[in-house]
Amino acid sequence: MSLVLDGSTAAAAQELRSRHGLLRTIRTKVGAAVLTLAFVLVFNFFLFRVLPGDPAKNLTRNRAVPPEQIAEMRRGFGLDQPLWRQFLAYLKSTATGDLGISWQYHTEVSRLIADRFWPTLLLVGLSTLLAAAIGVWLGIRSAWKRGSRFDRISDLLTNALYAVPTFWLGLVLLIAFGGLFPTGNMITHGLDPLSAEGVLDVAWHLVLPVLAMTITYLAQYSMVMRSSLLDEMGADYLTTARAKGLRDDLVRRRHAVPNALLPTMTLIFLNIGFIISGAVTVERIFSWPGLGQLSYDALKTPDFPVLQGTFLVFSASVIVANLLSDVLLTVFDPRVRDS
Incomplete structure (x- = not known):
């Protein structure tokens, strides 16, 4: 009886230590994010004062x-x-x-950012969802069929796409398909974006910029997912699952993929912040009325209040995305939490 009590007490103590370790790690991550944001706030002011x-x-x-x-x-x-x-x-x-008044537009910077935020969120959000879904699927299939023709072709394409700059791909798409799809703005002038015709028109305008960002980023997700799944495929627990009689697709879906997804999920959250700030080139190429285009226009003046506001939003998005990825990894991965 005493052995049972000792065992349960030890388990409870271990769980309590793990919970305290999780809270301590989260507090550390949040504190580091706050300090980073404070540094960005100071750096943000002086950065644009050195512009000629x-x-x-x-x-x-x-x-x-x-x-x-x-x-x-x-x-x-x-x-x-x-x-x-x-x-x-x-x-x-x-x-x-x-955030001040824009010197160029003579309106509040916070209102300008709020108006331009939703087009950027639409572009970045849709691109991230498509890139993550396609990239993860490619990575899973390539790793599970390692050495097959599909794996070789997929590996060749992802390595090639990973090396392609987003702005260069955008220019190529603009030249190649500019006659088939709209090449500028978010919606045809005069249409109501909330009407059925307006929604279809926005979707038609989204094709080329979303394609440029999706193709570039899906290569990263595919490569990371393939590498993570290959590492998991040699684990003992998969051999045990097969020995119990589970079918190969169940072993992959229930055991291998969930564990291999953690690095890819971390990369997705990290990329969300960078994609928002990296959308500047794509928005400029396709004249997409988002934060990237607003930053480019403000840089020409230079419009200090707008530049400071957009840079703060870009930096905060990267910091928050990093914080979310760290916290989620700590919560879902016991190895990180226990360390």
């Missing part, structure tokens, strides 16, 4: 404008203040959620 050119002059498009008017514009933008005062004003406004 005078924003006030650039906004006049090099027209003959009196120096007094240029000075008045600089005063309105706050550029006549010392750098440390500009920095303190930036910290105060950002802490209250005020």
Whole structure:
């Protein structure tokens, strides 16, 4: 009886230590994310101040404008203040959620970002779902049929696609299929995006930019999934499952794939943040009215409030995606949690 009690007590103590370790790890990850975001907040201010050119002059498009008017514009933008005062004003406004007024569009930066966020989310979200689904399927089938013709062809294609820059693929698609699909904007002018015709029109405009991003990123998911599943295929628990009489497809679906998915899921979450910031080139090529296009337009002025706001959103998306991937990996993988 005492042995049973000792065993249950030891198991409870182990579970309690594991739970405390999980909470401690999550607190550490959250603290690191907060510190990183604080560094980005400071770096964000000084990064765009080193850009060449005078924003006030650039906004006049090099027209003959009196120096007094240029000075008045600089005063309105706050550029006549010392750098440390500009920095303190930036910290105060950002802490209250005020990202400032765009010098180019003369509207609130937070409203501009909110309007442009949904087109980027639609583009990135759809691309990520398609790339993850196709890439994971390719990786599973290639690993399970290692050495087959399908595996060799898939391995060749994924390695080739992994080396292709997204912007280059976008240009190729634009040249090759520009006559079949729309090459700019999100919807035909005059259509209601909430109507049936408008939804179909948006989907038609999505084809080329989504294809460019999906093809590029599915190669990563396929390669990681294939490598992870190949590592799992030699594990003892799969041999045990086969010895119990389970069919090969059940062994793969119930045992091998769930364990091999962890690295791929981590990569998907990591890529979500980078894809949002990396959509700048695709949005520029296809004139997609998202955050990437907004950043490109602001860079030409340069429009400091818009650049600071979009850079903060891009950085926060990467930090949050990293945090989510770390937390999920800690929760679902006992090896990480126990370490």
